[in-house]
Amino acid sequence: MNTSRKTRIVADGIARYAAYQDTPQKVSGTPEEIAWVEWQMTYPQWVNMVRAEQRQLFDRLNNLID
Numbered sequence: 001m002n003t004s005r006k007t008r009i010v011a012d013g014i015a016r017y018a019a020y021q022d023t024p025q026k027v028s029g030t031p032e033e034i035a036w037v038e039w040q041m042t043y044p045q046w047v048n049m050v051r052a053e054q055r056q057l058f059d060r061l062n063n064l065i066d
Contacts, residue, residue: 013039013050014057021054 020036040047 009043010046010050010053013043013046014054017050017054018058 016032016036016039019032020030023030023032043050
């Protein structure tokens, strides 16, 4: 698998994880949760990295001066 493909997979994982985090955690079975769970099942080796990258990206965006 080439690096561009890996980048798309990770970016998709970050987007799915961010969407899942935006949903109420008391509600299960949302489309966002399902998409995130499916991604995790497909790419389990990258789950921890995606979670860390999403947190870092969130922090960087949160600290931008408007």
